Amino acid sequence: MPSKSQELFRKALRLMPGGVNSPVRAFRAVGGDPVFISSGKGSRITDVDGRSYIDFVMSWGPLVLGHCHPEVVEAVAKALGTGTSFGASTAAEVVLAECLVEAFPSMERVRLVSSGTEATISAVRVARAATGREKILKFEGCYHGHGDSFLVKAGSGVATLGLPDSPGVPRALAELTITVPFNDTQALEEAFRVHHRQLAAAVVEPVAGNMGVVPPREGFLEKLRSLTAEHGTVLIFDEVITGFRIAYGGAQQTCRVQPDLTTLGKIIGGGLPVGAYGGKAALMDLVAPVGPVYQAGTLSGNPLAVSAGLKTLEILRRPGTYDRLNSLSEKLTAGLGAEAKRAGVALAINRVASMFTPFFTRGPVVDYASARKAETSAFAGFFRAMLEQGVYFPPSQFEAAFVSAAHSEDDVQKTIAAAAKAFAKVAGIPKAVVD
Numbered sequence: 395m396p397s398k399s400q401e402l403f404r405k406a407l408r409l410m411p412g413g414v415n416s417p418v419r420a421f422r423a424v425g426g427d428p429v430f431i432s433s434g435k436g437s438r439i440t441d442v443d444g445r446s447y448i449d450f451v452m453s454w455g456p457l458v459l460g461h462c463h464p465e466v467v468e469a470v471a472k473a474l475g476t477g478t479s480f481g482a483s484t485a486a487e488v489v490l491a492e493c494l495v496e497a498f499p500s501m502e503r504v505r506l507v508s509s510g511t512e513a514t515i516s517a518v519r520v521a522r523a524a525t526g527r528e529k530i531l532k533f534e535g536c537y538h539g540h541g542d543s544f545l546v547k548a549g550s551g552v553a554t555l556g557l558p559d560s561p562g563v564p565r566a567l568a569e570l571t572i573t574v575p576f577n578d579t580q581a582l583e584e585a586f587r588v589h590h591r592q593l594a595a596a597v598v599e600p601v602a603g604n605m606g607v608v609p610p611r612e613g614f615l616e617k618l619r620s621l622t623a624e625h626g627t628v629l630i631f632d633e634v635i636t637g638f639r640i641a642y643g644g645a646q647q648t649c650r651v652q653p654d655l656t657t658l659g660k661i662i663g664g665g666l667p668v669g670a671y672g673g674k675a676a677l678m679d680l681v682a683p684v685g686p687v688y689q690a691g692t693l694s695g696n697p698l699a700v701s702a703g704l705k706t707l708e709i710l711r712r713p714g715t716y717d718r719l720n721s722l723s724e725k726l727t728a729g730l731g732a733e734a735k736r737a738g739v740a741l742a743i744n745r746v747a748s749m750f751t752p753f754f755t756r757g758p759v760v761d762y763a764s765a766r767k768a769e770t771s772a773f774a775g776f777f778r779a780m781l782e783q784g785v786y787f788p789p790s791q792f793e794a795a796f797v798s799a800a801h802s803e804d805d806v807q808k809t810i811a812a813a814a815k816a817f818a819k820v821a822g823i824p825k826a827v828v829d
């Protein structure tokens with residue numbers, strides 16, 4: 395008899411492309427049908443068939459406090475009772491803007507939008523307007539939402555599905571996007587030499603999360619900063635994942651490199667739809683109504699979303715939050731690494747703070763090409779074995795897993811124990827030919 399999830403998926407397949415509203419949810423990369431979720435609480439989610447899972451997707455990053463944090467729920471409920479949207483200014487959005495500007499010293503002014511995609515599209519528009527140039531530079535395997543200009547050698551679902559670049563994107567636009575391997579300073583210098591004075595913006599995930607987690611090499615972001623400054627190119631840090639995740643002040647706080655513009659999303663909405671872009675006043679004042687660059691949104695700064703974001707940031711500011719998140723994550727990845735070794739499974743685990751990816755390869759994974767060497771069939775086997783044991787990992791090798799403040803020591807021990815069994819199964823999967 396089919397499960398409720400299977401019944402729903404069959405119906406969804408008739409109604410939505412691939413049965414889903416975002417591609418990676420369809421489980422294409424790991425096989426089997428997706429589970430439909432009915433509720434979440436703390437570190438756990440429950441599916442429509444009543445099965446419970448320890449969740450390491452956490453809505454792909456926003457839920458740094460876990461599901462239904464009582465204080466966040468209370469804040470949203472309060473906002474709900476006083477009006478869901480006005481299309482006019484509110485006090486709360488000013489407080490959130492102030493929080494963001496205080497957390498990110500590189501940001502003098504900020505504009506709230508409704509998604510990370512909107513934030514990156516808008517930031518690039520500002521950079522093009524500011525420089526009068528059209529080309530942008532991005533890195534292979536980095537994902538910046540589904541804006542036309544970014545769907546060139548993109549990560550996340552584009553990488554998972556192995557899609558060719560940008561069908562539906564006008565060639566003329568795609569040609570304006572230059573790509574360079576992540577962490578490759580030589581290729582970067584070469585790109586700036588070739589496209590001298592034509593690059594409006596260089597956009598990067600300062601810690602990559604969308605080809606799986608890949609940290610920047612020593613000196614890579616510094617080089618990017620000095621080249622962009624030298625060539626009058628706007629440096630955009632896409633901190634949609636890393637903002638308030640790696641540290642309260644994002645990756646730019648820990649790497650000590652200051653971009654010209656920053657994009658945010660995910661955590662700043664506390665599980666509701668919010669994005670933001672901001673930076674130097676001279677750049678942001680190009681945006682309407684002060685300047686001529688048009689960007690608007692009916693639900694921008696939505697009161698419900700802002701209330702969830704504000705409360706989430708307030709809780710994150712409490713002492714010890716990040717230390718606990720990071721030490722729990724370290725315990726988890728150390729345990730996974732030890733069990734993989736014991737089972738004889740080649741596993742390269744990349745972790746930065748509370749985001750990590752277990753790559754099924756000897757590694758090291760330092761860019762998109764090395765991430766691609768991972769055995770996706772082994773990952774798929776691991777994913778399914780974990781799911782069967784009640785642990786929900788991202789359903790793709792090329793995504794980050796997230797630990798939240800709601801995860802416990804017990805969750806970590808259970809996950810490690812489940813992984814030990816999963817690795818034993820994976821060790822039996824014939825190796826695909828690599829290299």
Ligand SMILES: *Cc1c(COP(=O)(O)O)cnc(C)c1O
Nearest residue numbers: 509510511537538539632634635
């Ligand atoms: C998720 C993500 C985006 C897109 O955000 P959406 O809210 O999904 O539109 C952009 N950049 C990065 C780095 C992301 O991880």
